[in-house]
Amino acid sequence: MPSRLDDGTVVALVADATAAPSMHNAQPWRFRRATGERRLLLYADLERAMPHSDPDDRALHIGCGAALFNLRVAAAHAGLVPETRLLPEPGDPLLLAAVDLAGPDPAAGRLPDDELARLHPAIRERHTSRHPFADKEVPEELRATLREAAVREGAELLFPGAWHAETVLDLVRDAENRDVMNPEVNEDVVRWTRLGPEADTAVDGVPEYAFGPRERDGKAPQRDFAGRRKVADRGTTSFEHTPHLALLSTPGDRPADWLRAGQAMERVLLEATLADLATSLTSHALEDRELRLLARDPGAGTGLVQMVLRIGYGPRGPVTPRRPVTDVLDIV
Template identity: 40%
Template sequence: MTLRVASAGQLSADQVTSVLRSATLAPSTHNTQPWLFSNGAAGIELYADADRTLPVADPDRRELLLSCGAALFNLRTAIHATGFQPAATLLPRRGDPDLLALVRPRSPATIDRRIASLAKAIPRRHTNRTPFAASPVPAEAVGSLRHAAEIEHAWMPRLDAEQLDGLKELVGESHRLQANDPAFVAEWRRWTGRGQANRDGVPFAAGGETAADDAWVLRDFGGARAPGAAPLVVVIGTFGDQPLDRLRAGQAMQRVLLTATALGIDASFISQPVEVPAIRTRLRDLLGGGLWPQIVLRLGYGTPVAWTPRRALEDVLLDPPSLSA
């Protein structure tokens, strides 16, 4: 397919190409990359790619919206680092649930050094599934990560020892439920353990664990309980649980991940307790009932791992474009 990128708002075609490439570097469940883009004079549209849903692990598209929210944050950040203000409208077209956002690169903007730092972290961020070292995540860094979530209308509550013990139990229980579900395992196997030639899914070199192995899910988990121990296990949540809340949560997640990357901190996802609906409800109760848990992260310092691939830009561009007025 021939790459056809037009200018958008104040951005030239080359600049649009650059910011779209940044958007596609966002994380996604099983590296499904469930996003599509359209661009034209009005701006850049972000769509959910309905063909890349996970009907077993993500039947209500919650994680798809988180992934697309992460791509949206990358897009906004890259546009700002180019020197323009990204005016984003979420869910701009009633009746079209796949159109998630319209971003209009408008007037020139003074580049915020903090956002420029996040933009530089975009190509360096990747999920690290290796065991983490015993070096603790500094308290100052934890404060920066918590602030990053709050800027994007999400919250990263402090978990006490009792809550962390409860979370560990929920992780193990939800993992066992998934590992004993043939449909989940079949879906998981379709997307993991792939060769490096694939442009999506998780290559074996980047993961390698098996869906039925409990050890990797709980490894290093207990270290989060004791001050000065590693890794750190955190939950990112929102007060609502509608599509708009989930899209915002994805942006918060990515801001947290890029902040971590800029600070030299690695991260991986503990997806099981938020993928099993009954366990997610119990996790919400564990957090006090006010927040809907959206993401559970493991943060620390790992060893270098292989990067997951990305689809070619021409494969995620809609042709012809269909821009909102």
């Protein structure tokens, strides 16, 4: 096994990691590597936190967990064996994960994870779609694959029945109405949306070309990032009346659970992308813990819903901007 891991490989790994989704595309992560070491550290970037809509940094941890999963996939694709520890230093809550990038050692039974490596092409193909999806069922065999993807990362993916799905949609609408009455929450949206010429040069946030059309009718559970602001050349169209939802939940509701939720979410999204499914995400109705309790499976009544996924057949969304690796990676 080589004793050194070259900087070029590390830069490539971090570039793949940062293709992950995050709330309002704030990209709330930083990576650090000591020169000559085979360890990468993942830190939370609190300058990109959202104090009004994410006061507990739950969504921040989920986004960082998604980046961590992409890092693991990229490492496996590069022939490495990532060994991950979550929250390795209790005294440093900003240090979210330590990843040792070991080389393969067949004699010790340490080999790259082919199942992780298989997902690598989807990292650059996965984009959030805020467009209408077709009224076409996702086959049960594919649903089973997505459920298994969540289980592999310590989470559960539930495809709710009609009554449960309608309850979740009601929670989303309630959250939208709550936001209208709370200008502080809207501050986070305004901060992280990019309109006009800024959309063409942004390296973070949600650019106006990714807002998707306004909803004329239908029940797609997604946030309207434009709000009452005018966006040029933005049309209005009908969305599906019965969106296909999936609820990602974890047994607990602590930072480690949120990091696992982020990894599970990204594994599900990459599997869906490989299966030519379009996806979008919303945690709009989950920004309050009490609402997360209401969103869970009414039959089992266990687990905490961490993300609502909309999955179906439709156009993929556009590529959204990413910060340069030099802005998020420190080699010291």
